[in-house]
Ligand code: XUL
């Protein structure tokens with residue numbers, strides 16, 4: 001078997017003191033944290049599009065890491081890419097991958113030809129998955145790249161485009177099911193608008209919901225038992241993306257009766273583009289019963305677009321993993337590295353080093369989040385802060401047994417309120433610092 005990446009060794013855990021760049025310093029897959037091995041907590045996935053396809057092309061220049069794998073015919077490239085993908089996952093100890101239909105097989109001249117190509121490549125991928133013991137975290141359809149989707153897919157003003165998108169998603173679901181995918185993501189690539197002057201928002205949103213319903217019902221009928229995820233993003237490529245953020249998506253799902261069957265795939269960089277923290281989006285998902293999966297990356301706070309950088313900020317990964325633990329951990333979801341190396345990091349070694357950095361950052365995040373929970377000071381503070389709801393009038397409010405007249409009478413007796421206590425934000429932030437960097441850590 002041809003080796004595609006002789007320059008990348010099999011990456012193993014060597015401990016925090018290791019200076020070997022091709023070693024994990026923190027990700028020790030079998031280490032048990034809060035009763036579960038790290039590998040099961042983190043469920044790392046490789047993104048096929050960034051890792052195997054994206055070559056660094058930007059609007060100012062061509063690719064810097066050409067990803068044709070020694071082939072020139074598009075189907076031969078797709079096959080070689082599949083072999084390369086499994087070698088890469090093996091070397092990085094990654095158990096899952098995520099893909100768009102068009103990442104794994106090139107689009108044909110007709111929908112029929114595209115589907116045939118998908119059949120051929122997904123047969124090969126199924127075989128490689130068995131051989132290498134890899135699993136699909138989620139699949140999806142690229143309904144944004146082809147020019148036909150210039151005005152959107154489910155929200156297109158052209159009914160032919162809606163029909164094409166529905167058919168494309170149907171096939172992407174077939175392939176995801178065939179590969180045993182544990183989830184299916186809908187990222188509304190161009191589901192949004194550039195100007196309201198040419199947009200019928202009500203019609204577009206209703207059509208989008210109908211597309212989700214039609215296709216998700218189809219998958220359930222075909223026996224798909226995994227999760228459907230919506231991936232919120234506020235802008236880019238369109239000026240306004242309908243799936244703006246977690247709260248907007250939860251409202252949309254509830255309005256259209258889709259909330260029972262859909263969860264969220266939260267992406268760090270999308271959260272910050274929406275003006276939220278990563279942990280805020282995860283918390284909104286959790287409290288709405290919609291926590292599902294994560295696209296792990298980080299943005300650049302000085303830039304206004306989706307830079308999809310490998311996540312290295314341990315403060316953020318810690319607060320993220322705290323949310324994941326509070327949500328009870330992943331079920332079908334996991335941490336998909338929707339991340340790419342910078343254009344100047346143009347070698348395959350850089351791609352491997354990017355993954356190592358990201359996996360170690362999340363391993364550290366998990367370790368530190370578990371320490372925060374075991375330390376208990378944050379949880380105790382939180383419980384105490386709301387303790388007025390456990391007794392007296394607060395208990396009646398909690399039990400929903402109080403009447404407005406009762407509250408009125410009670411409030412009149414209060415005089416001025418003297419029972420507020422400090423929020424202690426600075427102290428709480430210092431606890432997090434102690435756990436991350438303090439002497440005891
Ligand atoms: C785009 C993005 C996508 C989705 C899958 O910003 O995040 O790659 O994750 O379509």
Ligand code: CO
Nearest residue numbers: 231267295338
């Ligand atoms: Co993403």
